[in-house]
Amino acid sequence: MIRTQVGIIGAGPAGLLLAHLLHREGIDSVVIEARSRRHVEERVRAGVLEQGTVDLLNSTGAGERMRRQGLVHHGIELRFAGRRHRVDLFELTGGRAITVYGQHELVKDLIALRMASGGPILFETAAVGLDGLDGDRPLIRFENRGEPDEIVCDFIAGCDGFRGVSRAAIPAGTVRHFRKTYPFAWLGILAATPPASDELVYAHHERGFALLSMRSPEISRLYLQCRPGEDLAAWPDERIWNELRTRLETRDGFRLESGPVLQKSIAAVRSHVTEPMRHGRLFLAGDAAHIVPPTGAKGLNLAAADVWLLSRALTRHYRGGGADLLDSYSDTCLRRVWRAQHFSWWMTSMLHRFDPADDFEFRRQLGELDNLASSRAASVNLAENYTGLPLDGMESPI
């Protein structure tokens, strides 16, 4: 039996950042992770950090390598009808930017910090169930080399992602789930080729959406809309490059060069929100509580905002300041979550082909993109949401 103050399930960005923030406040935690250290350090996922996430990492001593290696971007490009339109995030928001830094790099940094502080992470140890959520000594059950064991704690943080056990431990009838599925998926590749653009390119095309992103000056990250349930075997590298080339080309002669594909995968595009994000002594954070379509680049940033609020609430509790922030945790998080759901849904709806036969919808999207390209008010709205709302408020940062 292990005893700690906060039992954290999952060593993704949410669980690791929470452990780091709690450690800085003198609060003990144990992190338990189903997969190996190597697996979580190599899992290629998100890439865009909002200004507020960057500021949080910097102000808590977790941003050292990100400051050196992250790519600060002041704009993004929208590509449609063979044209390019740059959205100047920096100018439109009065000085806010995004930082392109791979999620797995952030995970590596947070694991290194945790190791340096002597805080435990139990890798290759899956939580199998939670008990006592309604009392004041909840516990996490897990198996240690085939033997049942448990972590007894004051609070449990369910940071175990979309497929974890935490959300499922909440009794039916006490939560609501809000779901939306989209009729497409994203095929993503990591390629050993310098990015073909200095900034991210979001492309609308009659064959479907494409996104050009990056991880470093030598590594590109590219995505294309494909059918849900598509078999990767049907997508040899050359087919992927041809499709990306077609969707990203412009009338002024942009042409994408192929390069060696290091990794490829297909991810579903979906929305999910669990309300409330708390049951008794269990607090859900990150993907365990909500999923957004990747088009708005919000998932990782929402996870960071959740655990920042949870760390503040737990700190106040342990300092004898009361439970008010714990009690308001779910409502405070959900307000940001639904703002992000709206933004992610809007970006997704504007840029993807939902029905190849629906030409009205295709023309409507072009009208919307034209509006964005010619209206400062519309561009400010995109820029403000894309660079992110401040962590301690929901009002416009501008």
Ligand code: RFL
């Ligand atoms: P994670 O990263 O899924 O981590 C959960 C961890 O819990 C472990 N786990 C368990 N551990 C113990 N016992 C169990 N029973 C367990 N069950 C699960 C898992 O092994 C895992 O290590 O969730 P977290 O920490 O909430 O972080 C969320 C982010 O990973 C996610 O929101 C983003 O990756 C979403 N996302 C993006 N977000 C952004 O902010 N910007 C982006 O540019 C962006 N791009 C993306 C994305 C997600 C994508 N995919 C793969 C859906 C691009 C893509 C393609």
Ligand code: PHB
């Ligand atoms: C990424 O670089 O992985 C990325 C960037 C922007 C998105 C989604 C993913 O909207």
